[in-house]
Amino acid sequence: MARKDFAVLGAGIVGLCVALHLQKRGRSVALVDRRGASEETSFGNAGLIQREGVFPYGFPHDFGALARYAVNRTVDAHYHPSALPGLAPFLWQYWRHSRPARHAEVAHVYAKLIEHCVSEHEALVAESGAEDLVVRGGWMKVYRSARERDLRFAEAERWKTEFGIEHRKLDARALQEEEPFLAPVLAGALHWTQPIRVLDPHALGQAYLKRFEALGGEFLQGNAATLDAAGDGWKLRTASGALEAGAVVVALGPWSDVLTRGLGYRLPLAVKRGYHMHYRPAGEAKLNHPILDTERGYFLGPMRRGIRLTTGAEFALRDAIRTPVQLGRAEPIARELFPLAERLDVEPWMGARPCTPDMLPVIGRAPQHANLWFAFGHAHHGLTLAAVTGRLVAEMATGEPPFVDPLPYAAERFGP
Numbered sequence: 170m171a172r173k174d175f176a177v178l179g180a181g182i183v184g185l186c187v188a189l190h191l192q193k194r195g196r197s198v199a200l201v202d203r204r205g206a207s208e209e210t211s212f213g214n215a216g217l218i219q220r221e222g223v224f225p226y227g228f229p230h231d232f233g234a235l236a237r238y239a240v241n242r243t244v245d246a247h248y249h250p251s252a253l254p255g256l257a258p259f260l261w262q263y264w265r266h267s268r269p270a271r272h273a274e275v276a277h278v279y280a281k282l283i284e285h286c287v288s289e290h291e292a293l294v295a296e297s298g299a300e301d302l303v304v305r306g307g308w309m310k311v312y313r314s315a316r317e318r319d320l321r322f323a324e325a326e327r328w329k330t331e332f333g334i335e336h337r338k339l340d341a342r343a344l345q346e347e348e349p350f351l352a353p354v355l356a357g358a359l360h361w362t363q364p365i366r367v368l369d370p371h372a373l374g375q376a377y378l379k380r381f382e383a384l385g386g387e388f389l390q391g392n393a394a395t396l397d398a399a400g401d402g403w404k405l406r407t408a409s410g411a412l413e414a415g416a417v418v419v420a421l422g423p424w425s426d427v428l429t430r431g432l433g434y435r436l437p438l439a440v441k442r443g444y445h446m447h448y449r450p451a452g453e454a455k456l457n458h459p460i461l462d463t464e465r466g467y468f469l470g471p472m473r474r475g476i477r478l479t480t481g482a483e484f485a486l487r488d489a490i491r492t493p494v495q496l497g498r499a500e501p502i503a504r505e506l507f508p509l510a511e512r513l514d515v516e517p518w519m520g521a522r523p524c525t526p527d528m529l530p531v532i533g534r535a536p537q538h539a540n541l542w543f544a545f546g547h548a549h550h551g552l553t554l555a556a557v558t559g560r561l562v563a564e565m566a567t568g569e570p571p572f573v574d575p576l577p578y579a580a581e582r583f584g585p
């Protein structure tokens with residue numbers, strides 16, 4: 170029977186970063202997943218490490234947006250009516266935490282993690298030899314109306330003062346010079362200059378895995394559902410045989426609550442599902458920056474495979490049938506804005522983002538177990554906060570002083 174200091178359950182980008190940071194500290198670590206590394210939620214996303222993302226995505230409070238969402242025909246949000254009764258308690262708390270005053274409080278806590286997201290990833294990228302997978306230069310929110318543009322320009326100025334977030338303001342002419350293949354229908358753009366983008370999130374996960382294994386870490390295929398207490402540690406079954414570990418880190422993303430419920434925890438975790446599709450740019454068309462079509466609610470990003478169109482949030486049960494209706498709504502709008510040619514994927518990809526109602530991740534020691542750690546609930550910012558989370562969990566689990574105060578992200582905030 171193999172014996173490790175730590176077993177990290179879940180080989181998405183968060184689990185990969187936790188395992189890598191623990192291994193860097195001289196611990197013996199097994200990274201366990203039922204599939205390959207970075208093949209679930211971490212496989213598909215917008216590919217952004219969002220230094221500007223101090224305000225986690227909240228629930229809208231203006232009547233107009235709520236009315237639009239109620240008819241269930243928008244691009245940026247979709248819901249399964251059959252899922253609403255089960256999701257109602259989560260959505261109510263999510264709405265309460267999204268009220269402007271409370272949302273601002275959340276942002277100041279969230280910013281303590283976000284401010285390190287680029288530097289922590291850059292350190293892992295450098296040691297993993299993955300420089301060819303990242304591009305510096307930020308991304309853009311583009312606006313179709315002068316009213317929305319000017320509102321967001323003013324907001325960006327406040328964020329610069331409050332959080333140190335750098336940006337550029339582009340009017341219609343300046344945007345056309347930077348992105349000549351966008352249709353001339355936009356009023357301008359906000360260019361967030363500090364974020365970095367990843368050309369292939371799956372490949373970045375593979376690079377981190379390779380570095381983890383080079384340091385002596387072991388990747389094993391296994392099912393986290395087989396986890397059981399064993400003396401003062403844990404045991405579980407893997408394809409390579411039984412595994413024992415002194416401590417376990419739960420980094421199972423949208424499946425985290427399945428395991429934690431069995432261990433006695435009742436954490437309010439839900440999912441926002443999302444879809445993506447790749448397209449060949451038509452002719453010589455080129456997109457120089459990722460863009461969010463703000464008033465339409467979809468994202469276009471240049472990736473290794475092509476132009477990736479990413480949808481907004483779908484509120485549904487995690488394992489419900491796939492319904493990529495938002496992709497169907499967004500595609501014709503995107504084609505009018507940028508010349509997309511044929512689809513490059515056989516079918517749309519779908520992932521589920523694990524979310525908490527207060528929009529903060531769950532990071533830290535499990536309240537009822539001395540040798541169990543949590544690292545999940547990052548919602549839209551799993552890639553963004555993975556390296557920060559990896560370092561923070563590793564520091565706490567090995568007795569080092571944490572570089573960020575972990576208390577606001579502790580599971581105890583949801584009760585015993």
